[in-house]
Amino acid sequence: MRPTWAEINLETISKNTSIFCDLLDDSVALCAVVKADGYGHGAVEVAREVLASGATWLAVAFVEEAAVLRREGIEDPILILSEPRPNEMEEVVKLGGVRPAIYTRAGVEAFSSVAEEGAPVHLKVDTGMHRVGVRPNEIIDLADYVVELGIQLEGVFTHFALASTPKDPFNMSQIKLFDRVLEELSEAGHTPEIVHQANTAATLEWPETHHSMVRVGIGLYGTEPSKFFSERFKELGLKPAVWLRSEVSYLQTVESGEGVGYGHRWRANKNTRIATIPIGYADGIFRGWWDGGEVLIGGAHWPIRGVVTMDSLIAEVDDSIKVGDEVVLLGSQEDSFLAVSDVAEVLGTIGYEILTSLGARIPRRY
Structure with a gap:
């Protein structure tokens, strides 16, 4: 077996869940987002842990x-965040306790015909994300x-477009628009x-948006939505739950001027010790x-x-490194740490993409 795996700390996910629960009033429910296989952590395992933790x-x-x-025997309420296709509505009903997002008349008709x-159902209103959702001026009719x-209008919800950048004024525009939608719904009965x-x-930034339920995803896995939240995560004690490791499988020395890897995108400027690690794109x-x-x-970067x-990938090392030495790509080793957000910053992307891209052929250990 390849010596490469992702270690998922369910106790950390449990603690992160409890921290978010502690931020909420007793009247506010926590909905744990476990899409994309629990952001790469394992949807079933994560679901059981978060449900046991609040x-x-x-x-x-x-x-x-x-x-x-x-x-897998999980019976708690499940919200599907996007409207299922009409031919999927019968399966939604058969699953039991699954609420579809609805934002079209076709969706209402399809669900009501089999339910x-x-x-x-939960109506999704588009307050500015412009991905899916009924427009505010059409929600009363829907x-x-x-x-x-x-059928029962159990819920109504929306989604922020710029919440990871809290200082952007568009966030306040979405909050105000959603409040107005709720007021108009109430006036219409x-x-x-x-x-x-x-x-x-x-959930971290604007308590006034908690309403009766919050939907927390990336935070349960201990990764910040953006660098803006790094200090807040530290203050609250939210910690990453994934540790990605492999081992050195081969060592060699390349001479000055020699290229390494496809396209020789990197060339040694001196005689250099390099290590091959069996994990790749x-x-x-x-x-x-x-x-x-x-x-x-060995605790060094x-x-x-x-x-x-x-x-595989190749890293520059020195003579202290041996075949079989542990390699960490995400997480801690001795006093050193590689955070998901740090890797995302290097790649010009977001932590969400790093976590959900971890491939299925990497075994998960819990």
Whole structure:
């Protein structure tokens, strides 16, 4: 077996969940977002842990993700964050306790045609993300249609576009617009039991957006939505739950002027000791990770040299490194640490992409 795996600390996820629960009033529920296989951590394992630690709802992106949880015996309420296609609505009903997001008349018709009277749905309103959702000026008509067709308007929600940049004034615009939508719904006789707006960033930054439920995803896994939140994470004690490791599989010395890897994107400027590590872009280690990226070996930071290949990468080391030495790509080793957010910054992306890109062929150990 290849000596490469991701170690998932479920106790850390439990502690992170408890920290978020402590930020909420007793009347506010925590919905744990476990889409994309629990942000690469394992949806089923994470779901069980967060539900035992204070979360009372789960959220996924697609029907098939909800089905996986149900097959594994998880019976708690599940919200599907995007509207299922009409031909998927029957499966949603059969899963039991799964609430679809709804934002079209076709969606209302499809769900009501296969669901029992009073089956709950959550209307999603587009307050500025402009991805999916009913427009604010159309939500009353859609809410009326939900009631007319005999299903229950249990929830209404929206999603922030810029919450990871809290100082952007557009956030306040979305908050105010959603508040106005709720007021107009109430005036039209619609008072959904569950109102949710806050993601991880908003849960930390704007208590007024907590309403009756918050949806926390990336924060449960101990990764900040952006560098803006790094200090807050430290203050609260939120910690990353994944530790990605491998081992040195081969060592050699290249001479000055020799190129390394495909395209010889890096050339040695002196005789250089290099180590091959059996993990590559097929495992979710981005090809461009080499440009400024590092690994930990023996508690020290070593630069990646040459582009990451499909199954391996190469790091510059010294004579102290031996075949079989542990290599850490995410997490801690002795007194050194490689954070998901640090890697994301090197790659010009976000922590979400790093975590959800970790490939299926990397075994998860819990």
